[in-house]
Amino acid sequence: MNSVLKPFQILGESALVSLRKLGRANLFMLHVATGFPGILARPRLLAAQMYSVGVLSVLLILISGLFVGMVLGLQGYYVLTDFGAEESLGVMVAASLVRELGPVVTALLFAGRAGSALTAEIGLMKATEQLSGMEMMAVDPVKRIIAPRFFAGLVSMPLLAAVFSLVGVLGGYFVGVGLLGVDEGAFRSQMQAKIDFDEDIVNGVIKSLVFGAIVTWIAVFEGYDSVPTSEGVSRATTRSVVYAAFAVLGWDFVLTALMFGKD
Amino acid sequence: MHSKTIEIWVGLFVALGLAAMFLLAMKVSNLSEFETGGEGYKIIARFQNVGSLRSRAAVSMGGVRIGRVSSVSFDKSTYEAVVEMRIDGKYDTLPSDTSASILTAGLLGEQYVGLTPGGSEDYLGEGGQIELTQSALVLEEVISRFLFNKAEGDGKSEGKSDGAKGK
Structure with missing residues (x-):
């Protein structure tokens, strides 16, 4: 009897553990959101975090964006030239960057570059009892430590994604027009004719904003919720990157279906 | 610091x-x-068949884009497709007997509306309608017409030979 019910008990236990964690994550998020007025009162805290989260990621984003755009230009050219449609290269490169690759790849890189650092930093603060020390001094660590990091990530992601897309389009342009001899006018005019501001650019920005919220939320929560030991922090850092990647890819599908599914 | x-x-x-x-x-x-582009003005053309023309397609005259298709709808009383176009405000001298045809950019490219000016002294204004229209070339129809003609031609020659045999 007992051995028959054992698997169900394990399943139920893990389901309850996950639900409990999800509940904690949501309550934590509400708590972080209440720190928003405090950010407005102290923009210096936000600036310092935007430096470590945003400014230090710019070089990575620039280089990755350039190479992603260049690869898109090469691959797109080889496929499109079979149909005699290499003039559409601009549309292909720009649409795939602005709609999908810009927000998604930036979010994945952001999770690896900034998210893991946030988790490790907050986890270590917890392990060395800096967070409880702040509580002792009647300073709310969520408002003082977590909220600036969360909002810095939220603001930085769309900016980084825009830089990524723009650099990617330039990379595709260099490869397509400079290297492979696609007509410059056709590249630009077809791109401008097909890429719609409301449909493509605005939706891309919305996507990157959502991904920024998801990645930073997971990163700060995993750090705050980590087991305060060196092993616990290392596990939390791994989980932060893995969960962020899953969440971004899953939500990308949902958002794409909502945004572009109409026609 | x-x-x-x-x-x-x-x-x-x-x-x-x-x-x-x-x-x-x-x-x-x-x-x-x-x-x-500014606001521009709106003109309407009715087509028997618009092919795969979609809103936001280009409207061009002499190969230069002068506006965009703003909507494509179906008129249930005349069974025609109604194409509404927004022309840039600076091109305000389209003759009222301008003709419109649906053309394809390249062999498989996207479709656009090509306008050809007429000789009238009056100009199309807001809500003006283009009377002379030519439908889109639907590739299947062209091919089936070609195949039908060919089959008919073969049938004729066979009929002739049969007739010759009979004689």
């Missing part, structure tokens, strides 16, 4: 990001067209 350098870097970062968004909007997307 240190916090000031950080703030400068953050300021540069935000400026870079906003500049990238601005460039994406103006150089990559079609936002700049709306800025220069």
Whole structure:
């Protein structure tokens, strides 16, 4: 009897553990959101975090964006030239960057570059009892430590994604027009004719904003919720990157279906 | 001092990001067209068949884009497709007997509306209608007509030979 019910008990236990964690994550998020007025009162805290989260990621984003755009230009050219449609290269490169690759790849890189650092930093603060020390001094660590990091990530992601897309389009342009001899006018005019501001650019920005919220939320929560030991922090850092990647890819599908599914 | 350098870097970062968004909007997307195009005016054309013409397709005259298709709808009383086009305000001298045809850019490219000017002294204004229209060339119809003609031609020659045999 007992051995028959054992698997169900394990399943139920893990389901309850996950639900409990999800509940904690949501309550934590509400708590972080209440720190928003405090950010407005102290923009210096936000600036310092935007430096470590945003400014230090710019070089990575620039280089990755350039190479992603260049690869898109090469691959797109080889496929499109079979149909005699290499003039559409601009549309292909720009649409795939602005709609999908810009927000998604930036979010994945952001999770690896900034998210893991946030988790490790907050986890270590917890392990060395800096967070409880702040509580002792009647300073709310969520408002003082977590909220600036969360909002810095939220603001930085769309900016980084825009830089990524723009650099990617330039990379595709260099490869397509400079290297492979696609007509410059056709590249630009077809791109401008097909890429719609409301449909493509605005939706891309919305996507990157959502991904920024998801990645930073997971990163700060995993750090705050980590087991305060060196092993616990290392596990939390791994989980932060893995969960962020899953969440971004899953939500990308949902958002794409909502945004572009109409026609 | 240190916090000031950080703030400068953050300021540069935000400026870079906003500049990238601005460039994406103006150089990559079609936002700049709306800025220069102004409001323009609306004209209507009725077609038997619009093929795969969609809204936002180009409207061109002499190969130059002068407007865009704003909507394609179906008139249930006349069984015709109604194409509504928005022409840039600066091209306000289209003769009232202008003719419209649906053309294809390249062999498999997207379809657009080509306008050919007539000789009238009156100009099309807001809500003006183009009377002379030519339907889209649907590839299947062209091929089936060609095959039908060919089959008919073969049938005729066979019939002749049969007749010759009979005689």
